[in-house]
Amino acid sequence: MKTFFFHLMPYADLDLSYTERHNSAWVTLPNSYFDPAVGQKLYARYIGELELADQLGFDGICVNEHHQTAYGLMPAPNLIAAALARSTKQAKIAILGRALPLVSNPVAVAEEFAMLDQMSGGRIITGFVRGIGTEYFASGVNPTHSHGRYYEAHELILRAWTETGPFRYHGRHYQFDYVNLWPRPLQQPHPPVWIPSQGSSETVEWCASAKRKYTYLQTFSPVKSAKKAFDLYRQVAEREGYESQPSQLGWAVPTYVAETDEIARRELKPHIEAFFNKFLHYPLEMRMPPGYSSIASTKSLLESKFAFRMMEMTAENLIELGMVVAGSAATVRERLAAYARELGVGNLIAMLQIATLPADLTEKNLRLFAKDVMPYLREQGTRAPTRPVAEAAVP
Amino acid sequence: MRDSVIDVAGTKLGYREAGAGATVLFLHGAAGAAWDPLLDRLSGGDRVLAPEHPGFGRGQVPDWMLSVGDVAFFYLDLMQALDLRNVHLVGHGLGGWIAAEIAIRSTARLASLALLAPAGVETREAMFDDIFAWTTEEFARRQFHDPKLAQQWQQAQAKLDIDIALQNRTALARLGWNPRMHNPQLPYWLHRIDVPTLLVWGEDDQVVPFACHKPFKREIRNAELLALPKSGHALPIERAHEVGARLAPFFQGAQG
Numbered sequence: 161m162k163t164f165f166f167h168l169m170p171y172a173d174l175d176l177s178y179t180e181r182h183n184s185a186w187v188t189l190p191n192s193y194f195d196p197a198v199g200q201k202l203y204a205r206y207i208g209e210l211e212l213a214d215q216l217g218f219d220g221i222c223v224n225e226h227h228q229t230a231y232g233l234m235p236a237p238n239l240i241a242a243a244l245a246r247s248t249k250q251a252k253i254a255i256l257g258r259a260l261p262l263v264s265n266p267v268a269v270a271e272e273f274a275m276l277d278q279m280s281g282g283r284i285i286t287g288f289v290r291g292i293g294t295e296y297f298a299s300g301v302n303p304t305h306s307h308g309r310y311y312e313a314h315e316l317i318l319r320a321w322t323e324t325g326p327f328r329y330h331g332r333h334y335q336f337d338y339v340n341l342w343p344r345p346l347q348q349p350h351p352p353v354w355i356p357s358q359g360s361s362e363t364v365e366w367c368a369s370a371k372r373k374y375t376y377l378q379t380f381s382p383v384k385s386a387k388k389a390f391d392l393y394r395q396v397a398e399r400e401g402y403e404s405q406p407s408q409l410g411w412a413v414p415t416y417v418a419e420t421d422e423i424a425r426r427e428l429k430p431h432i433e434a435f436f437n438k439f440l441h442y443p444l445e446m447r448m449p450p451g452y453s454s455i456a457s458t459k460s461l462l463e464s465k466f467a468f469r470m471m472e473m474t475a476e477n478l479i480e481l482g483m484v485v486a487g488s489a490a491t492v493r494e495r496l497a498a499y500a501r502e503l504g505v506g507n508l509i510a511m512l513q514i515a516t517l518p519a520d521l522t523e524k525n526l527r528l529f530a531k532d533v534m535p536y537l538r539e540q541g542t543r544a545p546t547r548p549v550a551e552a553a554v555p
Numbered sequence: 556m557r558d559s560v561i562d563v564a565g566t567k568l569g570y571r572e573a574g575a576g577a578t579v580l581f582l583h584g585a586a587g588a589a590w591d592p593l594l595d596r597l598s599g600g601d602r603v604l605a606p607e608h609p610g611f612g613r614g615q616v617p618d619w620m621l622s623v624g625d626v627a628f629f630y631l632d633l634m635q636a637l638d639l640r641n642v643h644l645v646g647h648g649l650g651g652w653i654a655a656e657i658a659i660r661s662t663a664r665l666a667s668l669a670l671l672a673p674a675g676v677e678t679r680e681a682m683f684d685d686i687f688a689w690t691t692e693e694f695a696r697r698q699f700h701d702p703k704l705a706q707q708w709q710q711a712q713a714k715l716d717i718d719i720a721l722q723n724r725t726a727l728a729r730l731g732w733n734p735r736m737h738n739p740q741l742p743y744w745l746h747r748i749d750v751p752t753l754l755v756w757g758e759d760d761q762v763v764p765f766a767c768h769k770p771f772k773r774e775i776r777n778a779e780l781l782a783l784p785k786s787g788h789a790l791p792i793e794r795a796h797e798v799g800a801r802l803a804p805f806f807q808g809a810q811g
Contacts, residue, residue, distance in 0.1 A: 188688075296732075297685075297687075297688070300732075300733045301733070302728065302729070302732040302733050303728060303732065304725060304728050304729045304732065443688070443690070444690075445687065445688050445689065445690060446688065449687060449728065449732075450687065450721070450724035450725040450727065450728035451724075451725040451728050451729065455718055455721050455722060455725070458721055459717060459718075459721070462717075
């Protein structure tokens with residue numbers, strides 16, 4: 161199994177009592193809660209943590225995009241990726257991902273990724289997402305156009321990477337008379353594409369299609385939901401006449417390693433609870449803007465997940481649900497190896513900095529994970545794919 | 556009262572009809588189609604037609620119909636399809652916005668225009684709050700002046716089919732997400748409206764602020780304003796009596 165270090169770059173100094181006066185850490189939380197001097201320290205610290213992961217031998221480091229929120233300070237993840245492209249040496253740099261419907265010019269996304277690919281020596285993994293509901297409040301983009309813009313932008317980017325330009329693209333949402341990418345990406349025919357999602361069956365089927373074979377990444381959800389999504393991926397692959405590889409699946413999970421199980425749980429508890437109860441905190445109306453999902457998926461979300469998300473989460477029930485892995489190195493590697501077998505997943509996307517987790521504990525977590533968990537997972541690693549996903553992804 | 560479905564240039568549209576007399580075409584607001592007390596009152600003396608906007612309820616919406624301008628052309632087609640003439644066009648909130656966009660395109664089939672707290676034009680001094688961020692409870696509270704009516708309305712909404720509630724919100728977002736519930740170009744075309752126009756506004760409107768009447772009043776020739784004190788946004792429910800009493804003579808005077 162390959163291991164990646166995923167960083168959200170949260171505003172770790174958030175005054176958690178904000179919930180007494182505000183109902184969201186997203187979009188409407190006044191930015192007076194952001195102290196510019198603290199911001200500078202956090203960016204320096206977080207970029208340092210990602211660089212440390214490269215030095216410690218992680219297979220990859222991951223950044224992502226969110227807007228107007230204490231949850232993550234990377235509205236422009238490619239800026240962080242660009243800094244990392246120069247300061248890191250071996251790790252893949254995964255941008256998981258750019259929120260395509262939010263941009264007015266998808267060609268610029270293709271250009272930026274091509275630049276990053278060149279600057280990093282072909283080390284980038286690109287990710288395409290729709291962005292969560294709140295992003296449609298932050299960006300002004302009409303959520304009823306979300307799917308349409310996503311698919312169109314994706315098509316345009318893939319064509320820009322793989323077709324000889326100039327060509328013309330006249331879609332429903334995007335129109336360009338000249339698409340002619342300078343630079344072209346270094347990885348040919350194009351950089352790998354990963355798709356993070358919380359398990360919408362539409363997304364899983366789209367990724368697994370033989371036309372794409374994109375790596376599907378299940379994010380922050382109970383292990384049961386991950387299993388369901390991965391099983392669906394394998395079924396679709398079989399239906400489409402190919403055998404999917406573990407490398408086509410990824411699982412993102414907050415992970416914390418300490419000296420003993422007891423210490424790990426005690427140290428992690430306030431931070432993981434802050435993550436789910438304070439940083440992932442928004443009103444339903446903002447999480448699910450109209451038209452963002454189909455009526456059927458909106459209803460099923462309202463009925464299932466939100467009933468569950470609305471309650472206060474505790475570290476204990478998060479661990480129980482498999483939404484967090486925490487313990488001594490022995491516990492964590494056994495847990496992860498068991499999950500890897502159960503899920504048939506070839507990429508672990510470990511979130512090792514979590515909400516308010518301070519620098520010293522983050523560094524300890526990274527070092528213990530790299531020394532006592534990662535090598536074991538690599539040995540336990542599931543079979544490599546017969547050919548790289550990127551090569552199979554020619555549209 | 557009669558429910559019908561008509562095919563308008565390939566799109567099926569449902570509408571409710573009652574009464575006899577002069578033709579009143581009523582366009583509903585963001586909350587969705589409902590036979591409000593105002594419609595009862597108007598259908599006592601006139602023929603009232605109340606369509607459900609494309610995409611609302613269980614109705615169809617072609618995927619190209621993306622803006623209020625598209626819906627306005629669609630309703631011009633509807634008036635042609637039903638051969639409606641001398642129409643008294645009345646719109647509330649979102650429906651008022653649609654009515655204004657119809658009237659700037661063509662008043663050929665209109666006898667008059669009544670805009671009840673129309674969305675569509677925002678002023679710098681009175682920008683709209685974000686309707687899409689509101690819970691049902693807040694939407695109820697903001698629509699009504701009387702908290703008891705707000706509570707009743709909210710209870711009635713809770714009994715509605717969830718599919719319809721979600722569909723209505725989606726249909727509203729298609730038309731009004733960005734720019735939020737208005738068209739920056741609309742004020743520049745209001746001068747084209749050449750039929751008698753009545754603006755009705757609650758002075759305490761918490762959805763479309765009262766001050767938004769100003770550009771309508773300024774740009775539409777001979778527009779009259781009926782300002783209702785101690786009134787909110789839900790005029791067809793909460794102020795059916797006063798609005799109905801003013802509309803009847805207004806229609807008569809505008810009969811031409």
